[in-house]
Amino acid sequence: MEVTLDFSKVKAIVEDYTEKVDSLIDSYADKKEQIISLLQDIQAEFNYLPQDVLVKISQKLDIPLSQVFSVATFFRAFSLKPRGRHLVTVCLGTACHVKGGQRLVDKVSRDYGIKPGETTEDMRFTLETVNCLGCCALGPVVVVDGKYQSKVTSDKLNRVLKQYK
Amino acid sequence: MVEQVRKLLEKKVESPEGLESLRQSIVAKRDPQRTCISVCGGTACRASGAEAVVDAFLDEIERRELQVQVSLKETGCHGFCERGPLVVIEPKKIFYQQVKPEDVEEIIDETIVAGKIVERLLYTDPTTSETITYEPDVPFYKKQTRNIFGANGTIDPTNIEDYIASGGYSALTKVLTGMKPQQIVDEVKKSGLRGRGGGGFPTGRKWQSCLEAKGKVKYVICNADEGDPGAYQDRSLLEGNPHSILEGMIIGARAIGSHQGYIYVRNEYPLAVRHARIAIEQAMDYGLLGKNILGSGFDFNITINKGGGAFVCGESSALMASLEGKVGEPKAKYVHMAEKGLWEHPSLLNNVKTWANVPLIINKGADWYAKIGTAGSKGTMIFSLVGNIVNTGLVEVPMGITLRQMIFDIGGGIPDGKKFKAVQTGGPSGGCIPEKFLDTPVDFDELTKLGSMMGSGGMIVMDEDTCMVDVARYFIEFLKGESCGKCTPCREGINRMSEILSNITQGKGKPEDLDTLEDLSEVLSAGALCALGQTAANPVLSTIRYFKDEYLAHITDKKCPAGVCRELIRLSIDPEKCEGCLRCLRECPTGAVTGEKKQAHTINQDMCIHCGACYDVCKFNAVIKR
Ligand SMILES: Cc1cc2nc3c(=O)[nH]c(=O)nc-3n(C[C@H](O)[C@H](O)[C@H](O)COP(=O)(O)O)c2cc1C
Ligand code: SF4
Ligand code: SF4
Ligand code: SF4
Ligand code: FES
Ligand code: FES
Numbered sequence: 001m002e003v004t005l006d007f008s009k010v011k012a013i014v015e016d017y018t019e020k021v022d023s024l025i026d027s028y029a030d031k032k033e034q035i036i037s038l039l040q041d042i043q044a045e046f047n048y049l050p051q052d053v054l055v056k057i058s059q060k061l062d063i064p065l066s067q068v069f070s071v072a073t074f075f076r077a078f079s080l081k082p083r084g085r086h087l088v089t090v091c092l093g094t095a096c097h098v099k100g101g102q103r104l105v106d107k108v109s110r111d112y113g114i115k116p117g118e119t120t121e122d123m124r125f126t127l128e129t130v131n132c133l134g135c136c137a138l139g140p141v142v143v144v145d146g147k148y149q150s151k152v153t154s155d156k157l158n159r160v161l162k163q164y165k
Numbered sequence: 166m167v168e169q170v171r172k173l174l175e176k177k178v179e180s181p182e183g184l185e186s187l188r189q190s191i192v193a194k195r196d197p198q199r200t201c202i203s204v205c206g207g208t209a210c211r212a213s214g215a216e217a218v219v220d221a222f223l224d225e226i227e228r229r230e231l232q233v234q235v236s237l238k239e240t241g242c243h244g245f246c247e248r249g250p251l252v253v254i255e256p257k258k259i260f261y262q263q264v265k266p267e268d269v270e271e272i273i274d275e276t277i278v279a280g281k282i283v284e285r286l287l288y289t290d291p292t293t294s295e296t297i298t299y300e301p302d303v304p305f306y307k308k309q310t311r312n313i314f315g316a317n318g319t320i321d322p323t324n325i326e327d328y329i330a331s332g333g334y335s336a337l338t339k340v341l342t343g344m345k346p347q348q349i350v351d352e353v354k355k356s357g358l359r360g361r362g363g364g365g366f367p368t369g370r371k372w373q374s375c376l377e378a379k380g381k382v383k384y385v386i387c388n389a390d391e392g393d394p395g396a397y398q399d400r401s402l403l404e405g406n407p408h409s410i411l412e413g414m415i416i417g418a419r420a421i422g423s424h425q426g427y428i429y430v431r432n433e434y435p436l437a438v439r440h441a442r443i444a445i446e447q448a449m450d451y452g453l454l455g456k457n458i459l460g461s462g463f464d465f466n467i468t469i470n471k472g473g474g475a476f477v478c479g480e481s482s483a484l485m486a487s488l489e490g491k492v493g494e495p496k497a498k499y500v501h502m503a504e505k506g507l508w509e510h511p512s513l514l515n516n517v518k519t520w521a522n523v524p525l526i527i528n529k530g531a532d533w534y535a536k537i538g539t540a541g542s543k544g545t546m547i548f549s550l551v552g553n554i555v556n557t558g559l560v561e562v563p564m565g566i567t568l569r570q571m572i573f574d575i576g577g578g579i580p581d582g583k584k585f586k587a588v589q590t591g592g593p594s595g596g597c598i599p600e601k602f603l604d605t606p607v608d609f610d611e612l613t614k615l616g617s618m619m620g621s622g623g624m625i626v627m628d629e630d631t632c633m634v635d636v637a638r639y640f641i642e643f644l645k646g647e648s649c650g651k652c653t654p655c656r657e658g659i660n661r662m663s664e665i666l667s668n669i670t671q672g673k674g675k676p677e678d679l680d681t682l683e684d685l686s687e688v689l690s691a692g693a694l695c696a697l698g699q700t701a702a703n704p705v706l707s708t709i710r711y712f713k714d715e716y717l718a719h720i721t722d723k724k725c726p727a728g729v730c731r732e733l734i735r736l737s738i739d740p741e742k743c744e745g746c747l748r749c750l751r752e753c754p755t756g757a758v759t760g761e762k763k764q765a766h767t768i769n770q771d772m773c774i775h776c777g778a779c780y781d782v783c784k785f786n787a788v789i790k791r
Binding site: 032033034035036037039040063067070071074075076077078092093094095096097098099100103106107110130131132133134135136137138139141148150153154155 | 208209211212213246247249391392393394395396397400401432433434470471472473474475476487488489490491492493549551552553557558559589592623625627631636639640643646647649752754776777778781782
């Protein structure tokens with residue numbers, strides 16, 4: 001296969017990326033203590049925390065890189081690896097656990113060969129677990145790309161995941 | 166632009182009297198008899214599709230030009246989330262449940278235009294088979310005392326005028342016009358209010374220490390981290406009635422002399438963050454926050470901080486470290502946050518529910534407040550009643566109500582004819598309470614006596630299919646993931662417990678394991694730095710105490726009586742019940758199931774990995790787990 005690189009396009013992508021990152025970081029210039037919020041914003045933008053961005057945060061806001069990394073790794077909501085096209089989050093809070101949440105995790109693991117925290121090779125799904133999404137009355141709850149699925153059964157999970165290619 | 170600025174200035178209320186006249190003018194503008202369609206917009210109802218219902222109503226109202234006759238309002242969580250999306254038609258409070266966008270036309274035709282009831286959307290009480298038309302008559306609500314949570318279902322959290330119209334911020338004016346800081350603290354003390362976030366610490370005493378603490382800079386903080394997995398009442402309050410929390414915080418700030426407040430809320434709660442943010446902006450516009458509040462000369466601001474969702478960050482010192490932008494690790498207990506908290510300044514930290522109680526106490530008086538509840542626990546408590554229970558949702562009850570009343574009268578008992586086994590309260594620091602204690606009155610001290618605790622109000626009901634060893638393992642696994650690892654007893658103790666419990670659930674348990682677990686518990690409670698570690702053993706100890714026979718069944722008989730622990734169960738198919746539908750055969754990952762269409766299937770035990778997939782998909786209850 002022949003690959004031609006459209007340099008102006010690549011340049012535009014890179015510039016766009018740099019601009020987004022810069023403006024996000026700059027918006028926290030006078031509230032350095034809110035680094036958690038900044039990381040959340042970055043993750044919301046790129047769906048993970050790219051290493052170069054963490055380095056940039058450290059430089060621009062003058063926070064030791066070790067501190068940036070320790071915050072980024074302390075909270076399990078942050079991911080340092082790129083994630084798949086679709087994020088499947090299974091709730092394992094107590095209410096969902098007693099209603100069979102773990103069996104749903106096992107099912108996704110079995111059907112797609114990924115453990116929690118992993119991504120399928122084709123980048124279709126990333127599986128994650130969470131400790132309560134705050135709608136325990138609807139358990140067991142699974143969220144796919146931000147859309148909540150309530151009272152999920154094995155069948156329902158099959159049906160839902162089929163819609164995400 | 167000039168117009169906008171002028172408008173903004175107009176909104177600013179400059180005196181307590183000004184607020185009263187604003188309240189009167191809002192109330193006068195509103196016709197209490199006007200039809201209002203109120204749709205629950207809480208997270209659970211949204212998850213069930215409430216937003217599409219709102220859109221459908223908006224379209225339909227516009228299409229039929231009903232804007233003058235009816236208004237539409239999106240409220241916070243009403244509590245009965247399991248039945249969502251909920252729609253209540255005011256002023257009669259007609260209660261429709263599980264409403265879909267397709268139902269909207271009919272509701273407009275029948276109820277709004279013709280004044281009739283749409284029977285099929287009404288709620289049927291599963292115990293009596295009676296259909297209920299009006300919200301207050303629903304048994305789930307009827308037996309509650311909704312002093313704090315009641316307003317959630319009637320006000321639009323994004324409209325400060327709703328809160329003001331319902332009497333909001335009148336406690337603040339009372340405080341600003343006639344109460345000295347010490348008087349405020351005394352009132353809170355006299356009410357007997359205890360912290361709703363975990364420990365049940367007397368709130369007035371905490372306020373007193375902060376009032377007396379030396380320092381010009383002091384902080385007021387609202388703990389909305391809500392780490393207890395299975396509890397969501399803090400989020401629902403912040404989402405549904407953010408101003409009540411702001412009002413509580415402003416009063417607290419006035420009492421201790423603070424000018425800066427923080428709300429620490431987890432990032433997983435985007436709607437709560439948004440509503441709190443809108444509420445703060447509106448309170449600023451109305452002169453209820455910011456400089457010179459209601460012309461009193463008192464300044465106070467509130468900033469929202471989003472937490473990363475680590476359980477330990479709910480602990481007071483870890484929360485403050487996190488607010489400072491550091492990793493959320495607790496500090497040793499001898500450091501008192503009331504004297505040396507956020508950035509080493511005196512800091513007053515209370516839970517969301519605690520703050521929401523404050524305006525009520527000031528408005529109605531400590532004496533009124535102290536009449537509700539038991540000797541040692543005053544007021545009401547909001548519980549998240551979830552798990553294996555018929556009516557799941559948020560309930561507010563006076564302290565002292567029995568577990569049985571909560572679970573059977575309000576919760577409607579256990580679904581599918583199953584038997585009650587235990588109720589877990591207090592989250593990962595709490596314990597499991599068995600059936601014989603169902604008549605215990607629920608308050609801080611009684612729950613502690615049973616080896617559990619009140620905690621933040623999580624109440625997870627478990628039926629006979631729940632394995633108590635697995636529950637203990639679950640909580641220890643949770644805490645293993647959430648321990649910050651700073652101190653050895655917690656880190657190593659929890660790891661060791663997790664190992665032992667995993668072994669027991671896998672049939673590798675030894676008779677001496679129970680003693681070892683008890684010894685480890687002592688190490689944890691004596692040696693851990695913060696309450697996460699100190700209380701980590703509670704779920705284990707309480708299950709050993711009340712469900713020892715289940716542990717023994719796992720250890721000596723290598724059986725899981727509830728059929729949960731994979732390694733200890735055997736799956737088989739009941740030929741009498743099997744319809745030969747092939748579903749289990751298709752689902753089985755190992756090919757262990759064999760059978761022909763329309764004939765009873767069988768499981769080859771040598772190939773079966775006990776994953777339970779066949780059990781989960783069988784629609785005829787033909788798969789037996791034992
Ligand atoms: C591990 C751990 C987690 C906690 N999580 C929370 C929480 O999510 N929300 C909360 O209000 N309190 C939590 N607490 C209790 C707080 O440390 C603190 O006691 C409480 O917020 C004080 O408010 P209150 O007096 O109004 O209860 C937690 C404590 C520990 C040890
Ligand atoms: S007890 Fe556990 S969570 Fe608390 S400080 Fe020690 S290691 Fe961290
Ligand atoms: S799913 Fe149930 S009914 Fe269908 S073949 Fe399997 S055991 Fe039989
Ligand atoms: S438990 Fe799993 S492996 Fe065993 S028969 Fe059922 S589906 Fe197959
Ligand atoms: S336990 Fe799953 S949403 Fe709360
Ligand atoms: S979210 Fe609608 S009732 Fe709880």
